[in-house]
Amino acid sequence: MGGDHAPQAVVEGALLASRRGLPVLLVGDPARIEPLLPKGQRLAVRPALEALDERPTVAQVRRRKGSPVRQTLAAVRQGEACAAVSVGHTGAAMASALFELGRLPGVDRPAVTRAVPRADGGQLVILDLGANVDCKPGQLAQFAVMGHCFAAHVLDLEGPRVGLLSNGDEEGKGNELVRAAVPLLAELDLDYVGQVEPTAAFRGACEVLVCDGFVGNIMLKTVEATADVVGRLLKEQIISTPKAQVGAWLMRGAFQRFRSRTDWSRFGGAMLLGVDGVVLVGHGRSDPEAVAATIQHAHHCAQQALAERLAVAIGAALGASPDAA
């Protein structure tokens, strides 16, 4: 029931995923969902009628156990679903995941992560993207372990390198939090490459980039904003002359291929790492294709037993480096 085009886009996305062979359980108001299902095409619907505000507080999510997002996570807890997908409010999904599934042992605070395209064609996993605006150094070390596990087992990247986001790669660079986290990350049993600037990270200096949720959120939104600025200013120049318009028409295939490689909605949503289950949050603007991609990604994560692998990785890291807690 969440997202900008709910429930239409969600239902259509679920139908797409279902046609691709994935069993989907819809959670929400049957009276609004069922009219959207084509005749003869059945999808299971778990009723959840209690509405949440557009920007619900944690207290509200805690109280309204019958809300669609709580009931989606309840379905995972009860084993009715192997993973949860939402295109609604990220905070509501995180709160619901914590109430229904809880955290993995050893995780202080779950993180939000996703992969974005690098300049060299690779992928860059960034975390935390906004769940924890004020972090302690030990939390950044936990993010490193979780991000590494996600990159290795979900994205199938070989020997992912972990970097700590900083304003410079020299020793002593970084704010207080980063400087305090450096020794903790260096102690971990993974390929830690030190402090990494955004420029270097996007050129391929690492596969996993660790930061606090405030900085990570600003960084992700700055990437989106910059792509938006580039697109608008370039378009303005293109439509200014007939010659450029013809050029753009000839380049439309290249533009399309570029878009399909950089369109984040195709990357399958953001992942909540550190909760005891697989939970993905897609963009509120998700169209049916993006919803289907997020469902497929969630299914893949469940197949990879991501939560179990994370629990093992966190346990091993804490054993090797108790300070990181």
Added chain:
Amino acid sequence: MGGDHAPQAVVEGALLASRRGLPVLLVGDPARIEPLLPKGQRLAVRPALEALDERPTVAQVRRRKGSPVRQTLAAVRQGEACAAVSVGHTGAAMASALFELGRLPGVDRPAVTRAVPRADGGQLVILDLGANVDCKPGQLAQFAVMGHCFAAHVLDLEGPRVGLLSNGDEEGKGNELVRAAVPLLAELDLDYVGQVEPTAAFRGACEVLVCDGFVGNIMLKTVEATADVVGRLLKEQIISTPKAQVGAWLMRGAFQRFRSRTDWSRFGGAMLLGVDGVVLVGHGRSDPEAVAATIQHAHHCAQQALAERLAVAIGAALGASPDAA
């Protein structure tokens, strides 16, 4: 003597600025500078022979008073120059400015700022861009006052609006620092529009964006990195088919106009705000044209009596809101 192409690019840039009617004083090693001056074209050279490391410490900048960057700032202190320009190490320029010129009264820590292009064609002044990685709330309030003054009097923007960079615009969003700064910025006698996300800022929600130097530096470098990713991936697609290549050839004028509107080297360098004088730092990669643009920008700032105006603005803001200190 600083920057990636020193001293060649700096000397050629100075010659360009000189031909455009600006009196330029070069500071550095005469034996390396003078052979680069064409016959008959004289530029004043102030000798400064003491070398600094590529990444000098503050202690080194303090000790080596005969270094080119210290001597450049000394020329400003002594009234020999109205403004200082460097394309070397930003930290060395900041330290030199503090040792030679000192801070404006009421300023705790100077900030680095520059304007970047917005999607709507406007300009966005961001500060701090890296001078202060760990800030106190009162420093953000001072940045707001200085950024407002810079936008109004140097960029000639009418009634610039000031926003506080945040991960969301709702009340209560932001990290600890941002939440503590909100009431201080609201108290200031300027058009404060509240917490602003990167996306909104680049679309025109404000003209001045205030943040701590760690986040600001990450944001600026993320803009550069994203533009780099977009450019590389787009180029990859363009060269992949002959049709797209022809299209790109027809669009080359549009690409050039786009580049000239977004090329930051043409925006005249970053400004050190809050020191008692006009100091600009250009990109280390600056070519002669970028060096000349930075010199012209510095001259414009001096003409606008920027330091004096900042002193007045800071004084007035501190009078109105002593808590901001």
